[in-house]
Amino acid sequence: MTDFAKAARAATAAMRDLFPATPLQRNAFLSERYDADIWLKREDLSPVRSYKIRGAFNAMTKRLAEDPERRLFVCASAGNHAQGVAFVCRHFGVRGEIFMPVTTPRQKIEKTRAFGGDAVEIRLVGDYFDDTLAAAQAFCEESGAVFLSPFDDPDVMEGQASVAVEMLEQLGKAPDRLILPVGGGGLSSGVLSYFKATGAATRVKLVEPLGGMSLAAALKAGHPVTLPVVDNFVDGAAVARIGAAPFEVLGATDPGDVLAAPENRICVTISELLNIEGIVLEPAGALAIDALQDLGAAIRGQSVVCVTSGGNFDFERLPEVKERAMRYRGVKKYFILRMPQRPGALKDFLALLGPGDDIARFEYLKKSARNFGSVLIGIEARDAADFEALFTRMAECGFAYRDITEDEVLAEFLI
Template identity: 70%
Template sequence: MKEFAQNARSAEKEMRKVFPPTPVQHNAHLSARYGAEIWLKREDLSPVRSYKIRGAFNAMRKTLADDPSRTTFVCASAGNHAQGVAYMCRHFDVKGVIFMPVTTPQQKISKTRIFGGDNIEISLTGDYFDETLKAAQSFCTEKGAHFLSPFDDTDVIEGQASVAVELLEQLPKPPDVIVLPVGGGGLSAGVFSYFKAIGGNTQLIFVEPRGGANFTAALRAGQPVALDRVDTFVDGAAVAKLGENTFDVLKTVDPTSILTVSEDRICATILEMLNIEGVVLEPAGALAIDVLQDIQQIIRGKTVVCVTSGGNFDFERLPEVKERSQRYLGLKKYFILRLPQRPGALKEFLNMLGAQDDIARFEYLKKSARNFGSVLIGIETKNADNFKDLKERMTQAGFTYRDITEDELLSEFLI
C-alpha cells in the first residue's frame, strides 16, 4: 500500500505539467446549514470540468511510457471520461476513438469534440453505458487498440487518488470526513486506497444515486452484479455494475458508510447550489453535497470535504431539474380531476385555489355523452402545506380527484 501512495503522489506531481490543482473551497452556506466546516473539492473546475482527466492522464502516461509506439486509445464514457481522454489525446498527440451512449447530453458530446479536436472520433452507440462499453471493447479486439477504462483500471484508480493527495496538501490538517460520489468506483477506490496506505482517522462516506446503487448491490452479493434497471438521470454515475478492480479495493468498506439518495432530491440540491452559490453542478457532481442532510448528526462540529465530481451540466435539462425539484419539495402536484359538465363547474374549482397556487398545466377532455369530463391539472404553490388545504376544499365541494404526482406509470405517459 505504501507503493500505491507513492505512485499516487508521483501521478499528482506529473499532472502539474498539464493542469493546475483544483481548489478546495470553504462553503459558508453549507457550513452554517449543517453546523460543520464544509469544504468543497472543486473537481468541476478542472480543465474538463470533472476529475476524470486525472485517471485518463495517468493511464495514458504510463501506457505510452511502456510502449511509445502506441498510437490509438479507445474509451467508453457517458461524457466525463470521454472529455478527459479527448483532452489527453490532444496533449499526447495520439488518436482516440470515443464511444458514448446515444443518450449522452449534447453538451458533453460537443465539449468532447472541442477538447479532442482532430485527434479523436466519436461513435454514439447504445442506450446505456454497459452497451456502449461492450461496443468499445469489441472494437479494441478487432482493431488491436488500447482500451482505457473509465474506472476499472489500476492506473486510472491510481490517477483518481490524486484528488486525495491534493486536498491533504491544501488543507491545514486532514479532514474528519470526506464524502465521495460513486459511479463505477474509480474515484472511491483511489481515495480509499490512498487513505488506507497513509493511515489516519479520516472517515470516508460514499454516496450513490438510488437508481444506480451498484456499490450497495455488490457488497450485498459479495461481488459486482449488474443492476436490472438503471435510472440514467445521474448520467455521470449511472453504471449498472461496479468494476471488478474497484470492487477488489472496496470490498472491505463498511456497508453502513454507503448511502443512496433520490434523483429528485438531487435536483433540489443542484438548484440550491446554482441559485445561492452560483455553482454549476451536474447531477453526479451534486451527490456528495446532497447527502449531507442525511448525515447531519455524524458531521456536526467536524471538518468535512465534499468532492464535487463534475460540472458538465446541459442547461437544456434545467426545466426537467426544476420540475423534479418542485415535485420532491412538494411544491408541484398533478391531479386528474373529474369535472361535472355543467356551467360554472370550472369557475367553482378555480375559486378553490389559494393566493399562492398557480396552474402550470391544464388539459380538459370533454365527452358530450358523459356527465363528467377528465381534467389533467398541474398546480404549483409556494408552500407544500397549501396542497393539504386545497385537497380539503375539493373534497368538501364534492369534487372527485386523484393525485398522480408519485404515480410513476401515469406520470410517464401524461406529464
C-alpha cells in the first residue's frame, strides 16, 4: 500500500469522529433505465450536504497537528466549502473567518452560520468571487491566519479521497465504472490518486458543466488556464481555472474521458431525481448522473458508481430549473409574433393552438409598424413535436414569428 493510500485511510478513520460514512445506494430506477448496476455515492447526505467537509476536516487536522496553537482559519467560498469549514471549525473549537461574496444567497449565508455557530464570523466582501478571494488572502497576510483552499491543496485532495475509501469498502470491490463531477479538481484528483494507489481497475469518466470546462481547457493547453467566461448556473462546479495541485494528477487524463454536461440538460436530471426518486440534488450534485446518458450502451451490464457531490439546493431556484428543463426537452418555447393590428387577430391566433398548447407568457412589446405589433409569447406543449405542427399552421395563416428560445441575447433581456 502506498503512502497516499495509507494517509487517505487514516483520514477516513479520523472522520468517523465527525460523521458516519455516507451511504452507497443501488438505484433501481437508473439501473433499469440503463440496463446496468447503478450505485449512488450519496455525498449529498453528509452533515453539510456535500463532500467538502472531508477536505476541510483533513486540511485543518494537518494544520493543527503542525501547530496546536493555531486558532484562526480562513476560507473564501459562496457555498459548500464555506459550510464545511464552518462545521469543522466548530468541531475543533477554533475560529473561522468565512469570506463570501455580497451577492451570496441569504439561504447559504444562514446555513453557514448555523453550522459554525459562535465559532465563525461571516464577512461579505465583493460582488464577484475573485474579489472575495483577494480579500480573504489579504486578511490572512495581515492576521497570520491559515487559509483553507477549497481544492488546490494536497491535504484537501487527500481528504476528498476518503470518498473512494468508503466506496470500495461499501461495494466490496472496484466498480467497472466511476463517474465523478469536476470543478476545481479536489475530489476527482483525490479519488483517482487513491484508485491508482490501490490498483483499482476502474474506468473513470469526469464530468464538467458545459459552461465551465476548465479541465478540458487545461488538458488542451497542457497546463491550467483561466476560462474567459464561465456560466455560473452549476455554481458548485463552475470553476474558471482548475487547481494547480489537482492538475498534477488530472493532467494525465485522456481528453476523451472528460464529458460536458449542458446546463439545461442537468435541470432535466435534477427534476427527474426529485420527482421520481425524491432525491434533492444541486446542479453540481447531478453532474455524474446526468452523464450516464452520454455513455448509454457502453455501460450495459456493468457496475457503475456515480458520486452525487452535493444537495444544497435552494428551492427558490426550482422555477428556473423547471423552466430550463422544459426548454431543453423542447416542450417550452418563446417567440416574437408579428401580430396584425386589427379586430379579431388575437382570436385568429388562439384558434391555431392545439389541445395541448398552453400560453405561459403573453406580452405586447411595442407597436413596430402602423399595422402590426410585436408580441412576446411563451408556449408550453405536451410534446416537442407539437410545435412543428403549430408553426406550420401559423405560417399557413400568415402569422410571422421569430423563435428566440435559444437566442441568448434576446432571451436575457426579454425572458
